Amino acid sequence: GDSVTQTEGLVTLTKGLPVMLNCTYQTTYSPFLFWYVQHLNEAPKLLLKSSTDNKRTEHQGFYATLHKSSSSFHLQKSSVQLSDSALYFCALSVIDRGSALGRLHFGAGTQLIVIP
Template sequence: GDSVTQTEGLVTLTEGLPVMLNCTYQSTYSPFLFWYVQHLNEAPKLLLKSFTDNKRPEHQGFHATLHKSSSSFHLQKSSAQLSDSALYYCALSHNAGAKLTFGGGTRLTVRP
């Protein structure tokens, strides 16, 4: 079956430093990959998702590149902001309308 692994449960950074959150996946099919962000006491919402044409998705300064050879979809940002503190989930889907498989989540804390 499908699985998504986020190796870091907790990442703490100083404001202004680069962000990289790891995501690797296993799937029998060629899946779509997503990053969802959940701020404290809020519902998760989409941050970005992979494209079929290998373009690099970007949103709010974050970007991620789907590397099929290494089954990875790491999330990156060049400079962390305090407002980036949140829980980040990587997820995959290959079966329209059926199931979105989430990773364990990475809690990012950005300190001044």
């Protein structure tokens, strides 16, 4: 079936260092990938999304490239800030055959903690 794997449950980094949060997916359909970010006690919000193979997508200093050859959509940032501390979810959108709607399959999430 369709699924998303995020291998790191927790990532702790010092401010100013680069980060990469891993995301791989499984689907037999054409993939549409999302990254959502959830700050403490807030609603998840869209960070970025892509369905184009090998094209870098950027937003708020974060970037990701969908690689269909490796079924990956890793999230990166060159220099993390204290305000980046949050829970990051990778999600795969597939079209439900019955309703013809896109529905999201979420990974387990990666908690990023940035320390001074």
